[in-house]
Amino acid sequence: MLMQDSNGKVYYQVGWAGPDDPLNPKKWSTIHRVGATMLVCLVAFVATIASSIDSAVLTSATAELGVSEVAESLATALFLVGMGLGALLLSPLSELLGRYLVYLVSLFIFGCWILGAALAPNFGAQLVFRFLAGFSASAPLTVAGGTVGDMWDPVEKTFALPLYAIPAFGGPVFGPVIGAYVGYDPSVDWRWAEWITLILVGATFILILLLKKESFAPRILHYKAACFRKLTGNERFLTAAEASHASLGELMSKSFLRPFFLSTQPIVVAFTLYLTIVYIILFTFLDGYPFIFAETYGINEGLSNICFMGLFIGIMLSAILVPLAYRRTLQQLKSDGDDGSGKLVHRESRLFFAMVGAPALPIGLFWMGWTDYNSISIWSPLAASVLVGFSNICIFMSAYMYIIDSYEAYAASALTFNALTRYIAAGGMTVVGIPMYRSLETHWTLTLLGCLGVLTVPIPYVLYRYGPSLRRRSQWAV
Template identity: 55%
Template structure:
């Protein structure tokens, strides 16, 4: 068979008219191959056989894998998200003990958390080009390994300066697998399935920062050293890395096609079999430069990205200032111990998990949108991006300011702590659904530019959250719990109309955009 294929491929010296009949012969053996001339910017001359999928139902295509296999792959990247995001917040659970050992104030000690988040933001700018060159799994494994090395260094840090540097580097490398995880979700699920596929990943990704204080709740005040907060995250990271290494399939379609092209080259001995990924001439350095500057270019010209960045920045500021605020709310006002105060983060986790109740509802509505389209056109049909805003519009947007006011003005010794705890459940519900809507809306609105758009969204929210984590202690101490939460509630209330306004006017905004899709 390979001899026959090789014979049919010797077409360089054939006239163009003969190329078609030759390729027809090839298709008897191999499908999904497109023969064409190399373009001037691709380098070289002559023909190239571009390897693609063998139709929409190609079993090698990740979208066509069985649902259990795709769910399993999504759950693996969810584990990655939990491992790296829990590490972002776990140090707050042992802040009094680490600050005391290093001989610094709690404000200075909070730099360990703040710098980790800033590292997250900076690292997010570089993730895309690497995953588009080496594939998802290579990035997951290499950066998870580097993340673990710097987490280990943080556990061994001799002073506060070293710990701050090591935590920044851990955050820098930890952000890369988290950022690429969204790409894996897109690799696995089609636009309709993404309605439940993305929340499956996002709930874990957003739940990680809430789990961090719970995991570290009794490490600081217990019999073991606060440094075990880092050792535990190292162990979790090692377990997740092992799962990725042994069980996670590669999902990046261009890389899968390049492997397929390599197989054809070995099978036929013909070097002209190439995937699109192998033909491109842009270097990794060029893509890195684009990845760094394009997010900032998009920001100044795209109101959708600007609004969603501001909205998620506000959400993350509130979330991560709670790392400081819970001590003032539950320890100082209600007299709870350090360990029990951290356990109460489970209330917010319950709210985050409650977001799953909307998945069947939104999926039903999204499916109805698809059913309006003739069956012959569904394969190419793309949803209106505004349909992704339903998660935020179903009570999530107003839930955030309401929960903050509720928590702020029921945080009195004379009122049961169950009241602010219940408000944290509502807050968790709100922020989770806003996060899902914001990400899915940006992805669907910008498609090929989505990676750049999301890079800026991640950069701004993590940098702002890192800064506010550091000033959170003096903020709560000087302004007080009631007015701190009131100020945050007012800011979030100003942002609450954003999903409703974009649902109403998003189509018009996209029509005037240079980068967004323009379908109505």
């Protein structure tokens, strides 16, 4: 198709060869797309495991490095801060380089920094390498959500995004479970938490290298246009992205500034606040579980980290809602006369998960806080943690799906602001967690967190009622 570029020059625009072009990731076979999504899930799972695994070796690390537990908690905190800052600065890379190259380069660099943390000669070096590792880990995490969107249409995203969200949110919970077998085995050095992470990152890198294909449509079309230029010798075969002549500097500037423009959007602010509180609760548990379980019930800290399986089970239980949400979406599209494209999906239907899970958060926290006595079975706070895990992942899934559907072309910027805020806040609270649990004790700390949960419960219901009018008044939303 003949078009004019931003400089007024005529070019042949390279696009898909019809609606069923096999190069289009949305037209890949279902098995291929599921396999690619599972690889993305693995990337998210490994990157987020690294964020929390160090918390399980806190005691042994402090003994070797000669620092306090609060100081050593900075190893987790700075990793999270690095993830937040990295999301802001590295998010445009996939627009220029494609998903595949960003996965490979960022995972390789991520592994190098983890290696540095494993070999760190002192406390300061450990903190620097952990921060750089978090910064690098943010790139594959940022790209992972976009990769899922590359391959699935609006209806299919009802199950595809939860499939990604469960391991992405489950990783921070599973990290301490793995680390529990390192930190409290006298024959195993605490640095094995980093070595295990490095092994996981290396295995993931190899799988991505061998099995992952490029899924970013503009990059695929870039390769297609390059082939046309080479075969014909005609340099006028260009993609729409190439014809815009956007430079890396322009992309970086846009990526850096736009998240802050979107920070005034009520929908973005609401879910950023919500997920920030969810992440504060999740990552202060890294400090709090030794108080909640080890001190109260007399178990060792290794077993208290195994108790994170309660949260993990709750996260996995959210999968039972996915078929129900998918069926509701299909029924809504059928009643609205959708043509099969999924364009008529109600954005507010994405709030279903949060509307189910929101009340469970304060209930679970109050339940855990006020049954955490040695005279009451340990299974009571464990059961409460299942409820907290279920609630957290439901809120996370709705936040991502609703923001992506509401802001479409600007969703990456909205999610970047969200990630920046929640990771930096969670990192800060990780350091505060130990003094908070010591000063307030478990009952009142969990009560305080539960009260924060109560304040945020109305958010999905308010957005369900007023979301359409908020989107209509926004220059960014659809």
